[in-house]
Amino acid sequence: MSTEERFVFVACGAAAHLEALEIALRHLRKFADNPIVVVTDARRNALPIAHDRVIDSPAPEALSDAQAAIFLKTSLHRILDPEQRYCYLDTDVVAARPGVDQVFMYRFGPVTFATDHCRMRYFSPWAVDCGCLSDRRLAQAEALNALIEPLDACPPELVDKRRRLQTKLEAYSARYRSPAPELAARRETVRRLLERSAGHPLQRRAALLAFVLPRFGARLTRRLWRGGDPTQAANSVIDDALGTLPEFIRRELGFDWRLDERRGYDEAGRLLLTDVPFYVAKQSEFRFDEARDEWVDGAGERVFHGPCDHLRAAIAEDFGVTITDPDWQHWNGGVFLFDARPDSEAARFLDTWHELTLQSFDLPRWKTRDQGTLVAAAWKHGLQDQATLPREFNFLADYHKPGLSFDAVRGFSFAGRPGFVRPYLVHVYHHWGDRDWAVWRWLETRLEDQESES
């Protein structure tokens, strides 16, 4: 009883942000019993904030409004009553049903976040200006990402196994890319011949080329010795090699690559790898251009390079934080639990997040967001394996997410996955306020419903 649990929003600047706050506040007041605090920089506000607990905490004038909001968010522990516990909410997070207060039960560590809707590699181009993403194609890229990620996913229990497999594949790939002159010459021969045998489904796979390569030279020489068209001979050698590929992969890599399905399974028959470009091309206009090493749309225009490692590199180079898992499931910054006591591990974490974020404002390659620096802070404090909030407490309702369905009674569902999710807190991604969107219409009705927690 001596420690109270409180919700906290941060909002400042343009009217749109403060109007969003007003909506989020109305929902939260309806569904939560715990007190709600709003932190703002009132000097910047286009509209007054109608709430009974508002803390005005000026951010440095030099910061933009977006930067100021992030500044306040990452320094909440220095602004709020240190004796209480908090749940931070972005202003686009909307309470949708009774029981929201339960979120405080899920304090799994000094700070507790929910997972984001994609993994770090996919988020990377949104966090840093690495050239992998064109801003004007943002929505298109998000849609493509949403297609790729489920195909590229595997069950959590197999993540480590797949990582080990990918490490091996990368080793093969590195061998293929080796600068050794004799390999370079062979590689060029292979590439040339492969280009002439365009259309072979596996040609783009560097790892598989690495498999073909060692078998190529001698066999090709033998075929050519017997006479015949060089291209045909090359294709024949490649087909032979690929014919033994599944056996080779099973032996060398310990998994079962099924050419017909274009999927790889472990010894227990569990899906490990999918030929993502093949399936994306089947489902959409997007395709992966091997020669350009990038994803393109139907018109051949670059969308983005696909998942990239630039965020991890930037974190290592700019902040000296090493992330050993390039495929880490990073956190979403929209909802998180924390303590504000100055001597707490939570405060130390938030200090780190704050400092790294401020640094990032001055680094040209960093976009004005707090989520990339959140990755750095999590790893710096060794929290990367900590459990995350159940998704019901930060459900990312993404307008562009293919396969995400909504039923006003039963809740959200994902294509191919059983069951429904009935979120307490809905994080609205895109189309905020769009009454043509069933999710938004439903959220509006939530304020009218008289449903009680019990």
Next chain:
Amino acid sequence: MCGIVGQVELRGSVDRDRLAAMRDSLEHRGPDDAGSWLSPSGRVGLGHRRLSFLDLSSAGHQPMPSEDQRLWLTLNGEIYNHRELRRQLEARGHRFRSACDAEVVLHGYEEWGRGVLERLSGMFAFGLWDDQEQELFLARDRFGIKPLYYFADGDRLLFASEAKALLAHPAVPREVDWTAVCDYLVYRYVPSPKCIFKGLAKLPPACSLRFGREGTLTVREYWTLPPGDRQLPFDDAVTAVDAQLESAVRRHLESDVALGSFLSGGYDSSALVLYLDRIGYRAETFAIGFTDWPGSEHRYAELVAAQFGLEHHSRVLGPESLALVHRLARVYDEPLADISTVPTFAVSHLAARRVKAVLSGEGADEIFCGYTWQRDFMSTLGAPAAGNPSTNDLVAFYAGAMAMGSFDRDRLAGLLHPDLHAHLPDDPWWFYRGLVRPELPPLQRIQWLDLKAFMGELVLTKVDRASMANSLEVRVPFLDHELVELLFGFDPEVYFRAGEQKPLLRANLAGRLPESILQRTKQGFVGPDSYYQNVAWYRALLGDSRLVRDGVLQGPAVEALFATADHWRLWKVAVLELWYREWLT
């Protein structure tokens, strides 16, 4: 209710900062105040985190000395008969400085020595340093409501309310006792005095411990229940129970702050609410329900609360609540595989927003015969026609009743890595076997096992940690020892009727509670089976098990549990996995 720690060094001295670190690892048990005391010699240190209920002033600060500073006390718990003892002690010339119940223990020890334990009514665990005798005296209440761990290595003794505080001291190694892991898989908990961490021990319920200047350590059991043989007409027994239960509830209200009550809408918690109403105490009530489940208890709780016009609070959990197991791995610093840990934690969190303490119905099933296995026993092995059941038969029966995914020696060998097979127990049921008391009537033998094993080791541990993690005190009036002694004093024929649930309690509730409550059958404090039987959830948690990777469990054996959807054993393994990740990696 509080958190306590202490340290006695035989050769070196106590490091004040380390003692404070141990103490503050228990802040959740006592956020209101913190105190430490180091003896002038530096060899002894006591620490205390306080959750205050009586005499909220600084006079209740602990560790608390006797007037002459010969004795220093750090106490966790409540002494419900402290006023009565205070009167007795004042009549013998003792002068009190505070209104705190803790001071009664100090003066009581001065007056009666270790015999003070037999006079205390309540829930407690304490450490008392006697500077004159140069002796540490530890004690734990009769039923094990409050916990006490200790560690002794020849150079020192450390004690604390929770293992995590001992592990905060650098002298305590964080190593696994693999025999305790076997015990956990067999029982769902690690029975006292053993602990999952090598070198640590739990002081068993109803025991005291003396640690002398030479490092001698003596454990003594100070209370037990004699066989019941008192014959009484049923109606007279009903009246006697009624009076004793009212008295127990009244005593458990001893507090300077408002108390609430857990309320499930079952017999036991509804009975507490009924007696509170009779006493005229208006307690807020707290219940947990589960979404989309006809068996959800919160509706029944609402009925009872409405009948008595009480301010009632419900929380309805969904399947996402299973995620709490990640937090519980920290809360329970030993693995405890009871699925009701989740709702117990949730209802504690709910109540802690409004009150500092609640009443709860633990103990009623044990003493009034509410468990199905008690009735099963009386219709089979315990039936008069069956004769006197042997210890082996009784242990086998009880092990079967408690199974919930049990492991016998072969199953343990199948699951554990061969490197650990040297730790397999010759007799997996050693704990039950040691608790069998052939001198008791057959039914009371089972009840004694329930009190000492299921309740003392599992249920009360579950409730203490889940509530104290939320800085909430749980009081259990059904475990008032005078009430328990009254019931156990009866010949079982007085309080047991085949086919009838808790007849003595029910007779006291009849006509005073809604019929829909009285007609309810026994239901555990758990959610729908579908929550716990989701193999995909287990797969996600255990598919890349660190226990397997580290050579503790055999991967194919875990796979086999998936393949057969062996939920109960999967639950045990999942809890062990999370505990292992939290504390050993």
